[in-house]
Amino acid sequence: MVNSENAKAQMRKGVLELCILSILSQGEAYPTEIIEKLKETKLVVVEGTLYPLLTRLKNTGLLSYRWEESTSGPPRKYYFLTEIGQTYLNELQVSWLELVNAVNTTVQNTK
Amino acid sequence: MVNSENAKAQMRKGVLELCILSILSQGEAYPTEIIEKLKETKLVVVEGTLYPLLTRLKNTGLLSYRWEESTSGPPRKYYFLTEIGQTYLNELQVSWLELVNAVNTTVQNTK
DNA sequence: TTTAGTACCTTGCACAACATAGTACTATAA
DNA sequence: TTATAGTACTATGTTGTGCAAGGTACTAAA
Secondary structure, three states: OOOOHHHHHHHHOOOHHHHHHHHHHOOOEOHHHHHHHHHHOOOOOOHHHHHHHHHHHHHOOOEEEEEEOOOOOOOEEEEEEOHHHHHHHHHHHHHHHHHHHHHHHHHHOOO | OOOOHHHHHHHHOOOHHHHHHHHHHOOOEOHHHHHHHHHHOOOOOOHHHHHHHHHHHHHOOOEEEEEEOOOOOOOEEEEEEOHHHHHHHHHHHHHHHHHHHHHHHHHHHOO
């Protein structure tokens, strides 16, 4: 059986970083909030993916976070973009547009 | 040092399958030819990536190939889309457009 | 004090891309 | 005829990412 689900998952990979940085450039957010925002645009991500990714982005200096108490559960980690993160995001956005152009050129020749 | 090269490479992953199937839907081609065509649109792929991918696509029934003698070296494997491959390509193209929309929505809210 | 809800974290696996090295065929030059 | 260069296909081991699954810890309500 040929199923494109796996290929779709593959395509999602690699743009997650871009999307998460984009979301955080609108203002700080904690992981559960980020997952919700991604869902709105049909990009489904699970915790097991997001937490390690956020840690990675923090360790490379693109993100930082602060703790904030919550009245409805454990404290939350609010992540936000660093200055380096903002610069990096701009680069990624350019790369994304270039990729879209490259792929669209290839695909459109098809028709 | 923060470098977006790795992230760019990650974004390329996942769209390769789409691009290769798209190229082959224009007519059969052998691996070296495919690499050339991808280079034209700035999607650089190396042999170590392409050959296993073509084998995978062949094994799942999306591609087929025929041997053809060459006057300038060893025989070439000319790959072409099967009927299943054509159907699958159509699905992938839809998925690609959906992904582009999702990411663009997220990115554009940034500005 | 038990249960439900929220939030964060860790481990192990699967898969794709890539670097690297190797085999094999042809044509040309020594 | 042998050696060399060019072309083409193949195999192996590593790495990075996403994800499934399971776990810890805090709060509030029953």
